[in-house]
Amino acid sequence: MSDLPKFVTIQEEGPREGFQIESGPISTADKVRLIEALAETGLKKIDCVSWVNPARVPGMADAEEVARAIRRKPGVAYTGLWLNAAGFRRALKQPLDLIGSLIVPCSETFNLKNVGKTIEEAFEDQAATLHLYRDNKVDVRWATVFTAFGCNYEGEIALSTVVDRCTRLLDIAKDQGVKIQGLYLADTVGWANPNAIQQRVGALRERWPDMRIGLHLHDTRGTGLPNALAALQMGVDQFDSSCAGLGGCPFAAHKGAAGNICTEDFVFMCHEMGIETGIDLDRMIECALMAEEIVGHPLPGKVMKGGSLMRMRNKSTH
Amino acid sequence: MSDLPKFVTIQEEGPREGFQIESGPISTADKVRLIEALAETGLKKIDCVSWVNPARVPGMADAEEVARAIRRKPGVAYTGLWLNAAGFRRALKQPLDLIGSLIVPCSETFNLKNVGKTIEEAFEDQAATLHLYRDNKVDVRWATVFTAFGCNYEGEIALSTVVDRCTRLLDIAKDQGVKIQGLYLADTVGWANPNAIQQRVGALRERWPDMRIGLHLHDTRGTGLPNALAALQMGVDQFDSSCAGLGGCPFAAHKGAAGNICTEDFVFMCHEMGIETGIDLDRMIECALMAEEIVGHPLPGKVMKGGSLMRMRNKSTH
Incomplete structure (x- = not known):
């Protein structure tokens, strides 16, 4: 395990991924309360809202109110997601x-069903978006490829498709003189396994040795943390995760079926393996318990129930 | 990942680990129904009951009834757990x-609190037990060391302690002319992490190159499957697991805090990595859903909610 990184950067996705799919209405005040607590854990980037159609995602109808209410902690980035120019302008x-x-899917069928666009149209959009970012002085960091492991409509995604999407995104950036810091692969619908992680990360690393690699993993089938482990073993040091495992299918949220990997479980695993995250695990566990209280049903995170070992170690050394 | 085994043997612990801790009474008929369904999945060994004090573990008071009611499938071993000679005689x-x-703990405090015996007494018991097995023509297969990674009372367990316990158990067996097929390490209270797995498995492998190694892993803090992955990467091919993740703390069972690694999630991961298990994943998922129905609350297994990819693949190839 000699390639393990010394430090892993974690982007918190819980407020956005979680609150956009919860069927019960979550108050703006509760959303802000969790976001502010998360900012006290040592996280440096928290995805807070989606700028999406409130008719389609009613849980995000108060995105503006949430954004305005957060008392910001210096040094923490509070971000949001948009899917098109209208969202970006909001x-x-x-x-x-x-x-x-920059973001494109691997699966055309997925994209057609979700936003009604072909892969070619997705690439055209990205070129246009880059202009928009430049005009508005918005920093561009990652080229993201989603459904990068498989798709419920198209099945397995070929490695060559992933490489093609990355290549074309980097070309678009290069054409406009924009420097991309790394490539993000998203396992949007939970198809990844540890072998596929190592194969894809290895292929990207070989082709673009100077690019950082980041992963957005869903724990749809229990392999979220094993997939993260496989990536850590290859030196990947950038991950998205979700406090308490918030997220997943809105119609089965109480079963914890399909959220991102759970932040505090991932932090626990990293710390136990000697990998730093800059995150206070006990505070993160408190956030997870708060998230569970806010949504009003059990969330899938484990360490918030099992407890951190640091406390046990302290207890057992007296 | 070149050391991955081609085939992994899985011992199902769900009926025993799960039903002994569920607070709601589970009917004998339901227990038998699940055990019989599990036997149809391809599993070759199912731990069905504990022969323990019904005053302390009321959920196992019907162990005799369960044992007698099972319609046995040829080729499947239906086993039980006992902790002392009285249990063995039942x-x-x-x-x-x-x-x-053969089974001893690493943590003396754990043993004193749980069965009131010192480590020395535990070893003396093992020598006596071996006589009992021989007299009754009972096959002895594994030397098991539990609390092998850490203990909530004693904290971290040193590798040298694990090696000491294994050495002494193998000596006891050798003294009595009993051949042990392998060493089992149990992470009884969820202290393991992928590094510790690799360190311990590596040390045992080096010292006893001909011994098989098995792992009994609890998913107390979300690292159960990553720990299993780390072991697979070292060629470990023998694991305990629990259908739907049945098990855990009786007072927090609905939260799925601390059961064994989940059988169908582990099977899914193995199959996706090209490792055979001999288990029909779809049938195992049906068992997990049955287990959830029987206990009457959500269980922590993921793939039973996310669904197997085989079905998606078949759907997506038309």
Whole structure:
């Protein structure tokens, strides 16, 4: 395990991924309370809201109110997600941190069903978006490829497709003189396994040795943390995760079926393996318990129930 | 990942680990129904009951009834757990498969609190037990060391302690001319992490290159499957697991805090990595759903909610 990174950067996705899918209405005050608590854990980037159609995602109808209410802690980036220029223009008006990404899917069918666009149209959009970011002085950091492991409509995604998407995104950035810091792969619908992680990360690393690699993993089938482990073993040091495992299918949220990997469980695993995260695990566990209280049903995180070992170690050394 | 085994043997612990801790009474008929369904999945060994004090573990008061009611499938071993000679004598009278193990803890405090015996007394018991097994023609297969990674009373367990326990158990067996097929490490209270797994498995492998190694892992803090992955990467091919993740603390069972690694999630991961288990994943998922229905509350297994990819693949290839 000699390639393990010394430090892993974690982007918290819980407020956005979680609150956009919870069927019960979550009050703006509760959302803000969790976001502010998360900012006290040592996290440096928290994805707070989605600028999406409130008719389709009613849980995000108060995105503006949430964005305005957060008491910001210096040094923490409070971000949001948009899927098109209209969403981006809403985001521009709010006091959040705007960080641009290039993003395309691997699966055309997935994209057609979700936003009605072909892969070619997705690439055209990205070129246009990059202009928009430049005009608005928005920093662009990552080129993200989603459904990068498999798709419920198209099945397995070929490695060559992933490499093609990355290549074309980097070309678009290069054409416009934009420097991308790394490549993000998203296992949007939970198809990854440890072998596939190592194969894809290895292929990207070989082709673009100077690019950082980040992973957005869903724990749809229990392999979320094993997949993260496989990536850590290859030196990957950038991950998205979700406090308490918030997220997943809105119609089965109480079963904890399909959220991102759980932040505090991932932090626990990293710390136990000697990998730093900059995050206070006990505070993160308190956030997870708060998230569970806010949504009003059990969330899938484990360490918030099992407890951190640091406390046990302290107890057992007296 | 070149050391991955081609085939992994899984011992199902769900009926025993799960039903002994569920607070709601589970009917004998339901227990038998799940055990019989599990036997149809391809599992070759199912731990069905504990022969323990019904005053302390009321959920196992019907162990005799369960043992007698099972319609046995040829080729499947239906086993039970006993903790002392009295339990073994109860087991002897039932139509289950008796497989003996040598078993000692690493943590003396844990043992004193749980069964009131020192480590020395535990070793003396093992020597006596081995006589009992021989007298009753009971096969002895594994030398098991529990609390092998850490203990809530004693904290971290040193590797040298694990090696000491294994050495002494193997010596006891050798003294009595009993051949042990392998060493089992149990992470009884969820202290393991992938580094510790690799360190311990590596040390045992180096010292006893011909011994098989097995792992009994609890998913107390979300690292159960990552720990299993770390072991697979070292070629470990023998694991305990629990259907739907049944098990855990009786007072927090609905939260799924601390059961064994989940059988169908582990099977899913193995199959996705090209490792065979001999288990029909779809049938195992049906068992997990049955287990959830029987206990009447959500269980922590993921793939039973996310669904197997085989079905998705079949759907997506038309």
